[in-house]
Amino acid sequence: MKNRVGLVVxxxxxxxxxxxxxxxxxxxxxxxxxxxxxQYAGRCRIVQGRQAQMEDIERVHSHFYLEQLKQHSVKDxxxxxxxxxxxxxxxxxxxQLAAGGCLELADSLMTDDLDSAxxxxxxPGHHAEPGRGMGFxxxxxxxxxxxxxxxxxxxxxxxxxxxxxHHGNGTQEAFYDTDEVLVLSLHQRDIFPFxxxxxxxxxxxxxxYTINIPVYSQYGDPEYTFLLGRFLQVxxxxxxxQIILVSAGYDAHQDDRxxxxxxxxxxxxxxTALIKQYADLACDGRLLMVLEGGYNPVSLEASVxxxxxxxxxxxxxxxxxxxxxxxxxxxxxxxxxxYWTL
Ligand SMILES: [Zn+2]
Numbered sequence: 001m002k003n004r005v006g007l008v009v010x011x012x013x014x015x016x017x018x019x020x021x022x023x024x025x026x027x028x029x030x031x032x033x034x035x036x037x038x039q040y041a042g043r044c045r046i047v048q049g050r051q052a053q054m055e056d057i058e059r060v061h062s063h064f065y066l067e068q069l070k071q072h073s074v075k076d077x078x079x080x081x082x083x084x085x086x087x088x089x090x091x092x093x094x095x096q097l098a099a100g101g102c103l104e105l106a107d108s109l110m111t112d113d114l115d116s117a118x119x120x121x122x123x124p125g126h127h128a129e130p131g132r133g134m135g136f137x138x139x140x141x142x143x144x145x146x147x148x149x150x151x152x153x154x155x156x157x158x159x160x161x162x163x164x165x166h167h168g169n170g171t172q173e174a175f176y177d178t179d180e181v182l183v184l185s186l187h188q189r190d191i192f193p194f195x196x197x198x199x200x201x202x203x204x205x206x207x208x209y210t211i212n213i214p215v216y217s218q219y220g221d222p223e224y225t226f227l228l229g230r231f232l233q234v235x236x237x238x239x240x241x242q243i244i245l246v247s248a249g250y251d252a253h254q255d256d257r258x259x260x261x262x263x264x265x266x267x268x269x270x271x272t273a274l275i276k277q278y279a280d281l282a283c284d285g286r287l288l289m290v291l292e293g294g295y296n297p298v299s300l301e302a303s304v305x306x307x308x309x310x311x312x313x314x315x316x317x318x319x320x321x322x323x324x325x326x327x328x329x330x331x332x333x334x335x336x337x338x339y340w341t342l
Contacts, residue, residue: 004045004114004115004116005043005044005045005114005115005116005117005118005308005311005312006044006045006046006047006105006108006109006113006114006116006117006118007036007040007044007045007046007047007117007118007119007120007308008046008047008048008049008101008102008104008105008117008118008119008120008121009033009036009037009046009120010033010048010049010097010101010121011033012094012097013026013029013033013094013097013098013101013120013121013122014026014029014030014033015090015093015094016088016090016091016094016095016122016123017088022084022086022136023136023258023295024084024122024123024124024136024293024295026122027297028122028294028295028297028300029120029122029291029297029300030297031297031301032120032297032300032301032304033120035301035305036120036304036305036308039305040308043312044118044308044312045114047101047104047105047108047114047117048104049097049100049101049104049105049119049121050097050100050101050103050104051093051096051097051100052096052097052099052100052103052139052144053096054066056099056100056103056144056147056148057096057099057139057144059144059147059148059151060130060139060140060143060144060147060174061128061130061131061139061140062130062131064131065130065131065132065133069081069087069092069133069138070092072087081132081133081134081138082132082133082134084134084135084136085133085134085135085136085137085138087138091123091138092138094122094123095123095138095139096139097121098119098121098122098123098125098138098139098141099125099139099141099144099145101119101121101141102119102121102141102142102144102145102288102290103144103145103148105117105119105288106145106148106149106243106288107152109243109286109287109288110149110152110153110243110286112284115284115285115286115287116276116279116285116286116287116288116289116311117287117288117289118248118288118289118290118291118304118307118308118311119141119288119289119290119291120291120304121141121290121291122291123136123137123138124136124137124141124249124291124292124293125137125138125139125140125141125142125143125144125170125247125290125292126140126141126142126162126164126166126168126169126170126171126247126249126292127140127166127168127169127170127193128140128143128170129169129170129173129174130170130173130174134170134193135166135192135193136293137170140170140171140174141290142160142162142168142171142245142246142247142290143160143170143171143174143175145245145288145290146158146160146174146175146181146245147174149243150180150181155180155242155243156180156242157180157182157239157240157241157242158180158181158182158241158242158243158245159181159182159184159235159236159239159241159243159244159245160175160181160182160183160184160244160245160246160247161184161185161186161228161232161244161245161246161247161275162183162184162185162186162187162246162247162249162292163186163187163224163228163246163247163248163249163252163271164187164247164248164249164250164251164252164292164293165187165188165191165249165251165252165256165258165259165261165293166187166188166191166192166193166249166251166258166259166293167185167187167193167195167196167212167214168183168185168187168196168247168292169193169195169196171183171185171247172185172195172196172200172210172212175202175206175209175210176202176203176206176210177202177203177204177205177206178205178206178209179205179206179208179209181209182209182210182211182235182239182241183209183210183211184211184213184231184232184235185211185212185213185247186213186215186224186227186228186231187212187213187214187215187252188214188215188216188217188219188252188259188260188261189214189215189216190214191259191260196212196214197212197214198212198213198214198330198334198335198336199335200212201335201336201338201339207339208336208338208339208340209339211231211235211334211336213227213231213330213334215227215261215327215330217259217260217261218260218261218262219261219262219327220254220261220262220263220264220267221262221263221264221266221267221270222322222324222327223324223326223327224252224261224263224267224271224327225267225270225271225274225321225322225324226321226322226323226324226327226328226331227324227327227330227331228271228274228275229274229319229321230321230331231331231336232274232275232278233278234340234341234342235340236278236281236282237281238340238341240282240283241282241283242282242283242286243279243283243286243287243288244275244278244279244282244283244286244287244288245288245289245290246275246287246288246289246290247290247292248268248289248290248291248292248307249291249292249293249294250268250291250292250293250294250299250300250303250304251293251294251295253265253268253294253296253299253300253303254299255296255298255299256294256295256296256299256300257295257296258293258295265299265302265303265306266306268303268304268306268307268310269306269307269309269310270310270319272289272306272307272310272311273310273313273315273319274319274321275287276310276311276315277315277318277319287311289307289311291304
C-alpha cells in the first residue's frame, strides 16, 4: 500500500488569527504542519485543498448566519461573534478553505483514489450550529462534508465519530432529525457547551441516530477504549455505514488543559486503529479524520503523528478491547439500547 493515505496541510490555515492569547491560534498547528510535511510527504499523499463554495456551506448553515458573517468580516474591524469566536479579514476565506480541504479529501475517498485521509485544518468546526458560530468554530467542516456526500454521492448511511473532549453540539443539531447521518460523540460531561446528555437521541426519523456518551473527568485510556470499541461494534454492525468521518479533537489529552480527561498520546493511535478496523469491515476502509480541538501544541503534535502512523500501519487481526467495569455501566444503562441491540 503506497500513498493511499491523504493529507491536507496548508499554511493558509494559519491566516485566521485574532490573538495569540486565544487558545485557538495559528501556533497550535504551525510546527505540526511543518513536521507533517517533512515526515509524511513520502508516505502520505499531500492533497491540495479547495475553497468550499457557499452552495456547499448553505446545505448546513442558514442564509441569515452567512449574511451576518459577511457584514462583519471586514479589514481592521475584528468582530467577536461570541466571547471566543472571532472573525477578521481572512477568517471566512480560511474557514471556507478548512471545509474545502475536507471536501477534496472526501472526493478522493469516494473515487477510490485514497483509502483514508486526515485534514489538518483550522478553524475547527464541530461547535458551529446551522444558525450560529461558537466555541472557536465558524463553519461546521464535518457536517458540510456529510451533506456534500449525501448530495454528490447519494450516501444515506454516514457515521460521524466525535472524540473531541467537548460535545459536538453543532454536528448534533445539523443531523438531529435524520437517519442518514449517525452522530456518535464521546465527551466530558458538564463542560462547554453543556449539551450532549445521553438522553439526547435524535427526533423524528433521526430518533436513535444521535448517540452521546458523556463521561466523567479523570476517565482515560481504559474507559475510552472500552466505550469507543463497544459502541462502535454495536453501531457499525447494525448501521453499516458507507463512510466514517471523525471529528478528531485532541483536547482530551492528559496534557491539554481544556478538559479533565486523561488520555495518553498512544490512545490516539489505538483509537485510530479501532476506527480503521471498523471502516475496513463496513465501508472498504473509507475513513476521513478532521482536526477539531487540541490546544497544547506539544501534545497535539505527538497525538496527530500517532494518528497518522496508525493510519499508515497495516494491522493483522482484530484489536481487543479490555473490559472496564465503570465504563461498562455507561454502556448497559445507555438509552441508545432502546434503538440498538448489544
Ligand atoms: Zn474541544
